[in-house]
Amino acid sequence: MRDILDDVLAWHRAGTRFALATVVRTWSSSPRGPGASMAVAESGEVVGSVSGGCVEGAVYDLAERVIATGVPVRETYGVSDDEAFGVGLTCGGTIEVFVELVTAESFPELPAVAAAEADRRATAVATVVDGEGELGGRIVLGPDGASGTVRDPDLAYSVAELAEGLLAHGRNGVLHLGAHGEHRMEDVTVFVESFAPSPEMIVFGAIDFAAAVVRVGKFLGYHVTVCDARPVFATARRFPDADEIVVQWPHDYLAGREVDERTVICVLTHDPKFDVPLLVEALGTRAGYIGAMGSRRTHDDRMARLREEGVSEANLARLSSPIGLDLGGRTPEETAVAIAAEIVAAHWGGSGRRLSDTTSPIHA
Known part of the structure; x- marks a missing residue:
């Protein structure tokens, strides 16, 4: 329900009854995971999705029935039949959907x-x-x-x-x-x-590439903070999509806040006076992803400086530098996509290869 919370809250406040369909269990290569939701208002309006389009029509009919009767229903959808228009999941997976009536009184x-x-x-x-x-x-x-x-x-x-x-x-x-x-x-x-x-993404360095990384970070569902020591660059006008903007020396800011395993740290400063003390601090945290921007030459110089600061080889191995996957892009937006691709691959254990060149399950 999280992905449609704002929509159903508006219906709730208006006194509109609606049927809430939630994926509660999945098997094999299901298109959406548990918690994916679709809601149907008594007016017929629809928000959300439970399968990316495979069974939404059938779930809509089920939701209308639940609105009419008030009786919750649980339904399982598996592989579609040989007819292309059969109700089912073409991906070969199975999902279990629970549909309930929601009113101001019931919830x-x-x-x-x-x-x-x-x-x-x-x-x-x-x-x-x-x-x-x-x-x-x-x-x-x-x-x-x-x-x-x-x-x-x-x-x-x-x-x-x-x-x-x-x-x-x-x-x-x-x-x-x-x-x-x-x-x-x-x-x-x-x-x-x-x-x-939401997991947090901390973007250090208020440069033009950072604005694109902030946008893609928000798209991926992160709570995004931009930090830079230069107040003239770290402004809400330059980063309207950021949740927070912090004007502070990066390593001082990171040292004073909590970081967990879901946190993503993107160091885009590529200036030794900023990124070396920052990376010393970052590589001592539990952050799930730490990436730093820079050329091959910058990377080699950075690694030497970090070793001089006493950073262990095990911690250096955690650093994604130069940041991002090799997509061949050049613009800030293309670079942001390359960074996002590496973050997603690191989180899910993906190879970063073209799917057409692999034979393993798409949704492991």
């Missing part, structure tokens, strides 16, 4: 979930997608505790407890419990969607 916590998301506070929404007597029941776990509509108190407690574990890791997942919350039983199936804060 009063929705505005609070949206507010927590906007404030970068972690929230989880756990929905019973299978279970006698509790189908459609919901537990919302937020900064102020848990609330919801699951009637059995023991089940509600177990759902909140397990959802907290998934939320701590920023993961969506399916829970199986007994009717009264017993573990290692399967009377009740619960889908947990975690609204963990």
Whole structure:
């Protein structure tokens, strides 16, 4: 639901009833993962997608039925038949979709979930997608505790407890419990969607290439910060897409803030007085990706300076320099795409090769 939260919140505030279809489980090469959502308003308006277009028509019909009856439905869609127009997934995967009616009365916590998301506070929404007597029941776990509509108190407690574990890791997942919350039983199936804060991208160096990197970072879903010691360059006018702009010496800024495994650090300064102390600091963090811009000559000089500063070979191996994949581009926008491609490949373990030259599954 995260990708359509603003749209459904507007319907919720207007008192518009809508059916919410959520991918709760996938098998094989599914086009979209658990948590992907599509919503259909009682007016017929549609937002979002559960499969990238393969089964949206069938899900729309299902959503209209749920709006009319108020009864939640769970449906599984697999490979399409031999007819090109058959309902199914042409990619060969399988998805399980849960469709429920949402009203202001049935989901009063929705505005609070949206507010927590906007404030970068972690929230989880756990929905019973299978279970006698509790189908459609919901537990919302937020900064102020848990609330919801699951009637059995023991089940509600177990759902909140397990959802907290998934939320701590920023993961969506399916829970199986007994009717009264017993573990290692399967009377009740619960889908947990975690609204963990977006991962962060920190772009150092307020240059023209940085503006393009900021734009692609926002497109990929990052919370993007631009940092530069020069106030004349680090301005909101030059970086309108950035979430934050910091005027500070880069290594001082990085030393004073938290960095986790999901953080992406892009060093675009290619000036030794900035990037060497910054990279010494960055390579000592848990950041999942650290890349630095510069020519081959700049790279060789940078590596020598970092070794002089005592950076270990193991940490130097974490540095992507020169930054980005070899796409052959030259413009700031093309360079940003090359950087984004390397970030995505590093995150998912991709090879960076052309898919037409590989034989492995597209969605590993």
